[in-house]
Amino acid sequence: MTKDEFLSELRKRLKKLPESEQANALAYYEEYLQEAGPAGEQAAIAALGSPAQVASAIIGDYAIKQVDAEKDTAQKKDFGPLKTLWIVVLAVIASPIALPLAAAFVVVLVALLITVFTLYLTLFVSAIAVVAISIVSIVVAVIGLFVAPPKAALLLGLGLMGIAAGTALFIFSVWISRLTIQGITWLFAKLLKRKGDQA
Amino acid sequence: MFQLGTALLDACVLAILARSDTYGYALTQSVRGVIAVSESALYPVLRRLQKEGLLTVYDRAFNGRNRRYYQITAGGHGRLTQLCASWAEFKQKVDQVLEGGVS
Numbered sequence: 001m002t003k004d005e006f007l008s009e010l011r012k013r014l015k016k017l018p019e020s021e022q023a024n025a026l027a028y029y030e031e032y033l034q035e036a037g038p039a040g041e042q043a044a045i046a047a048l049g050s051p052a053q054v055a056s057a058i059i060g061d062y063a064i065k066q067v068d069a070e071k072d073t074a075q076k077k078d079f080g081p082l083k084t085l086w087i088v089v090l091a092v093i094a095s096p097i098a099l100p101l102a103a104a105f106v107v108v109l110v111a112l113l114i115t116v117f118t119l120y121l122t123l124f125v126s127a128i129a130v131v132a133i134s135i136v137s138i139v140v141a142v143i144g145l146f147v148a149p150p151k152a153a154l155l156l157g158l159g160l161m162g163i164a165a166g167t168a169l170f171i172f173s174v175w176i177s178r179l180t181i182q183g184i185t186w187l188f189a190k191l192l193k194r195k196g197d198q199a
Numbered sequence: 200m201f202q203l204g205t206a207l208l209d210a211c212v213l214a215i216l217a218r219s220d221t222y223g224y225a226l227t228q229s230v231r232g233v234i235a236v237s238e239s240a241l242y243p244v245l246r247r248l249q250k251e252g253l254l255t256v257y258d259r260a261f262n263g264r265n266r267r268y269y270q271i272t273a274g275g276h277g278r279l280t281q282l283c284a285s286w287a288e289f290k291q292k293v294d295q296v297l298e299g300g301v302s
Contacts, residue, residue, distance in 0.1 A: 021246075034264055
C-alpha cells in the first residue's frame with residue numbers, strides 16, 4: 001500500500017467524523033508518513049497498521065470524549081447522543097474484527113435497542129394517556145361541580161394528581177432514554193477503544 | 200488507582216514535551232522507545248490532550264512542507280505533576296508486591 005492509498009482509505013473510514021476532526025487526523029498522518037521519508041514509508045505504513053485500525057483508534061477515542069462532553073453540557077444541539085451512537089455503531093461494523101464477532105455485536109446492539117426503546121415507548125404513551133384522562137376528568141369535574149359538588153371535588157383532585165404524575169412520568173422517560181443512549185454508546189466506544197489499543 | 204494505559208501514556212507525552220516542543224513522528228519514536236504502544240496510538244492521545252488544553256500546537260515549515268509542533272501548557276505542567284505523584288505511589292505499591300512485602 002502506498003502513502004496515497006493509505007491516506008485515501010483512512011479518509012473514507014473517517015467520513016462520519018466532523019470535518020475538522022477528519023482534517024486534523026489526515027494532516028497528522030500525512031505529515032507522519034512524510035517524516036518517515038520515501039525509504040521508511042513502507043515500514044511506517046506497516047507499523048501503523050491498516051487504515052481501518054488507525055480509524056477505529058481515532059473514532060473510539062473521539063466517541064468517548066463526545067460522551068463525556070455530553071455529560072458535561074446536558075444539551076448539545078449539533079451533536080446529540082444518537083449521532084454519537086450512530087458513529088460508534090458504524091465504527092464497530094467498519095472495524096477489522098472477525099466478521100462473526102462484528103455480527104454478534106450488531107445483533108446484541110439491535111436487540112438491546114429494540115427492547116429498551118419499546119419499554120420507553122410504553123412509558124411515553126402511558127404518560128400521555130394519564131395526562132389525557134386527567135384533563136377529561138377535570139373537565140367533567142368542573143361541569144359536575146354544580147350537580148354533585150363533593151364527588152366533583154374528588155374527581156377534580158384526582159385529575160390534578162393525574163396531570164402531575166403523568167408529567168413526572170414523561171420527564172422521567174425522556175431522562176432515562178438519554179441516559180440509556182449515552183450508556184450504550186459509552187460501552188461500545190470502550191470496546192472499540194480497547195481493540196484500537198491492541199492494534 | 201493508576202490507569203496503566205491512558206495515564207502512563209499521557210504522562211510520558213507530557214514529560215517529553217516538558218523538555219522541549221516536538222512533532223508527531225519524533226514524539227511517537229520517543230514514546231515507543233519506552234512503552235510498547237502501536238504507532239497509531241499517539242494521535243488520539245495528542246488530540247485529547249490538545250482538547251483538554253494541556254498542550255497547544257503551532258506549525259513550522261520544514262523542507263517545503265509543514266511540521267506541527269506540540270507545546271505543553273501551564274495546565275499540562277500541572278497535570279504532569281499530578282501524574283508523576285500517582286506514578287510514584289503506583290510504583291511503590293508494585294515494588295512492594297514484587298519484593299514480597301504484601302501477602
